Amino acid sequence: MTNCLAYGVHEAHTDLAPLRIERRALRDDDVAIEIAYCGVCHSDLHYAHNDWGSTIFPCVPGHEIVGHVTAVGGAVSRYRVGDRVAVGCLVDSCQQCAACEQGEEPHCEKGMTPTYNGRDRQTGDTTLGGYAQHIVVREKFVLRVPEALDLRYTGPLLCAGITVWGPLREYGVKQGTRVAVVGLGGLGHMAVKLAVALGAEVTVITTSPGKADDARALGAHHVLLSSEPAAMKGASSSFDFIVDTIPRKHNVNPYLMLLARHGKLVLVGALEPLEPIHGALLALNNRSISGSLIGGLEQTQELLEFCAEHQVLPSCELIRMQDINAAFKRMETNDVKYRFVIDMASLEDGEHS
Structure with missing residues (x-):
């Protein structure tokens, strides 16, 4: 020893x-x-x-x-x-x-x-x-x-890197995939960088207007403010894949509404009970939700x-x-x-x- x-x-x-x-x-x-x-x-x-x-x-x-x-x-x-x-x-x-x-x-x-x-x-x-x-x-x-x-x-x-890399690879993110990243912390910023490097069209979803410049500096092509109902409604059914990095209990229903047909949302942050999920949001567009560890x-x-x-x-x-x-x-x-x-x-x- x-x-x-x-x-x-x-x-x-x-x-x-x-x-x-x-x-x-x-x-x-x-x-x-x-x-x-x-x-x-x-x-x-x-x-x-x-x-x-x-x-x-x-x-x-x-x-x-x-x-x-x-x-x-x-x-x-x-x-x-x-x-x-x-x-x-x-x-x-x-x-x-x-x-x-x-x-x-x-x-x-x-x-x-x-x-x-x-x-x-x-x-x-x-x-x-x-x-x-x-x-x-x-x-x-x-x-x-x-x-x-x-x-x-x-x-x-x-x-942080492998936590978001796993689902990006598992769900085949590639050139042209429309990816949204919810949250811009340790996990979120790596999801942005890796998705961009894979060739995806990347949008950061955040409640904070002040993070828009940071998101674009990391390589994100777009920023969507989840605190603006009109903007969220306008983005309905527009993403193939969403990485949700929020590290605590939260409402995922607004993000499920953003998924296109056969779209997938993966939770990589929250390790606790979530607010109730509306089943119709999964049935519509044949959406799915899953979790991923490392x-x-x-x-x-x-x-x-x-x-x-x-x-x-x-x-x-x-x-x-x-x-x-x-x-x-x-x-x-x-x-x-x-x-x-x-x-x-x-x-x-x-x-x-």
Whole structure:
């Protein structure tokens, strides 16, 4: 086992602070990674605060991890010391069920092992995330970062990016597809960039007129204000595909009305009960509604390759590890465009200050 410096919490509703954690000794199929950057996800805040009542303490958040290989186990064949690599939201799964065999590891029938706040499948130890100097991960769950991608901005692709990439690919978004993105936060801004890169005609749907310029700067072709009834009525039955990134309970009926024949709306933000859905809105135009989590390993690697080829990167603000609590407070008020990324070199600086 090895000891390293990390940031985490020992109880809910306290500030993240430095702590020492243990990483396991290398197993035959393990890869040891020095963490260069780690993205900050809204889930990190929720787990640190135990908002969902399921946090295992101590908790070290972070599941948007990028860095370099420092050591490999005896059976590792895909990576060598020095390679640029990434780790996303999960670090293990059963590898035997139908979901795992079909490359849908997040839907493992026996439960996937999250990068933090989970249990190691062999020892039962709590998994601890990427707000740390290094991490040890099973080779299968390590991704390769293409040379053309800037490591500083790669992390959020592993969560926000893959969350919207999955449905864009599953539903065949391509040149000419009429796509609407509801909400313009961490998920929404990535949906805009990726849909545009796929060749879609992209509209951002927002309640805020002030976000129109931001939406167009990200590549959106149109902006639709959902707070204007006449504009919403005029857009009825005009979209092939809608990505709904609103992260809380809301009324989806106004968005269903915007779907064209055989149109699909996918929820990627709200993980709680929704307001009642009017069945007639689904029957008319043969519309459908579904949900999507994160993608599997193969799909995430595909995303990294696509982003490298098309130079699609999230819009990020780099922060020091010591500024994480201020970043959490800013996230709570949506004061970020559009993702925070921690420069992990600052972690060691703080230890010696």
